Amino acid sequence: MPQESSQPRPHRVVVIVDQNSNPFELGCATEVFGLRRPEIGRDLYEFRLCSPAPRTLMRDGFFTLTGVAGLAAAETADTLIVPNRPDTDVPRRPAVLAAVRRAHARGARLVGFCSGAFTLAEAGVLDGRRATAHWQWADSFRARFPAVRLESDVLFVDDGDILTSAGSAAALDLGLHLVRRDHGAEVANSVSRRLVFAAHRDGGQRQFVERPVPDLPDESLAPVLAWAQERLDEPLTVADLAARAAVSPATLHRRFRTELGTTPLVWLTGERLTLARRLIERGESGFDAVARHSGLGTAANLRALLRRETGLNPQDYRRRFGPTPA
Incomplete structure (x- = not known):
C-alpha cells in the first residue's frame, strides 16, 4: 500500500x-x-x-x-x-x-x-x-x-x-x-x-499621502534609502540620512512623510528589524551578532522589537522560521 x-x-x-x-x-x-x-x-x-x-x-x-x-x-x-x-x-x-x-x-x-x-x-x-x-x-x-x-x-x-x-x-x-x-x-x-513590489510597507503607514507639486524640482528619496540599506549595521542616525540627502533633518522628515507616509526613524528601525529577521532565518549564530549586524545594537533591543512586531521572542522565531536542523 x-x-x-x-x-x-x-x-x-x-x-x-x-x-x-x-x-x-x-x-x-x-x-x-x-x-x-x-x-x-x-x-x-x-x-x-x-x-x-x-x-x-x-x-x-x-x-x-x-x-x-x-x-x-x-x-x-x-x-x-x-x-x-x-x-x-x-x-x-x-x-x-x-x-x-x-x-x-x-x-x-x-x-x-x-x-x-x-x-x-x-x-x-x-x-x-x-x-x-x-x-x-x-x-x-x-x-x-x-x-x-x-x-x-x-x-x-x-x-x-x-x-x-x-x-x-x-x-x-x-x-x-x-x-x-x-x-x-x-x-x-x-x-x-x-x-516587483515593495517587500515591506508597515500597516500603520497612511493610506493617502499628499504629494503637492513643489516650487522646485525635488529628487526622490530612493538614492538615500538604498545608501542606508547597505549600511544598516552602522550607527546611522536621522542626521546621517539628512546629510547624505544634503538637506536639513526637518526637510528630510517632511520628505519622508510626503513620499513614504512615515518618519525616517520608523523607516530605519523597520529596515533593521527586517534584516534581523532574515539573519535569524538564515541561521546567524548568536542573537548579539544578529543585533549588531542589523544595527539594532543589543540582543535586548532585538528581543523587544521582534516581540512587538511578531509576538515571538528571538528563540521562538528561530524555531519557527530558522533553518531545519540536519
Whole structure:
C-alpha cells in the first residue's frame, strides 16, 4: 500500500467571489497565495476560489467567472478571504455571511481586502474589533457599524485572526504581511521580488499621502534609502540620512512623510528589524551578532522589537522560521 506523506498539507487559502466583486483584489490574492514558487522549492499555500453561484458577474460586468468551486469549499479554509465590491450599500448574500460566521466560529483566519470589511462587519464578526477599509467609505462604515473600531488612515490592520486592508494596492501589502507572518521575512522578500513590489510597507503607514507639486524640482528619496540599506549595521542616525540627502533633518522628515507616509526613524528601525529577521532565518549564530549586524545594537533591543512586531521572542522565531536542523 502507498505510504501517506509525513509532510503536513500547506495552509489552505480560500477566496469567496460574489456578484460584482473587484477583479484587482482577486488578482492580488491569486498572485500572493495561488502561484507555485519553484524559486522557494515548496508550495506555501493551497489556494482555491469559490462562489455561491455557478456564474458570477464581476465588477461592472467586466467578465463572468465560471468553473470555480461552490461555497462549500469555504468550510475547509484555514484562511478565508471574503468578498469585496464597490456597492457597499447592497447587503451580502445570507449564505456568504453564514459561511463567514462558521469559518470564524471554527477558528479560521478571516481577511477582508478594501470593502471586504463591510462583509465582515455584516457577518457580525468585527464588533469590538479593529479594522480598516478604503478611506472613501470610512464615514459610511462608521455610521453603519459603530461597534467596529475603524482605523481609517492606515494601510492594513492585523487584529490576530481577522485582518483587513485599505483599497487596491494595500491588498498586496496585507498579502505579503501574511506571508511574512506565516513563513518569515526571507520567504516574503522572495515573493515580493517576484511581484516587483515593495517587500515591506508597515500597516500603520497612511493610506493617502499628499504629494503637492513643489516650487522646485525635488529628487526622490530612493538614492538615500538604498545608501542606508547597505549600511544598516552602522550607527546611522536621522542626521546621517539628512546629510547624505544634503538637506536639513526637518526637510528630510517632511520628505519622508510626503513620499513614504512615515518618519525616517520608523523607516530605519523597520529596515533593521527586517534584516534581523532574515539573519535569524538564515541561521546567524548568536542573537548579539544578529543585533549588531542589523544595527539594532543589543540582543535586548532585538528581543523587544521582534516581540512587538511578531509576538515571538528571538528563540521562538528561530524555531519557527530558522533553518531545519540536519
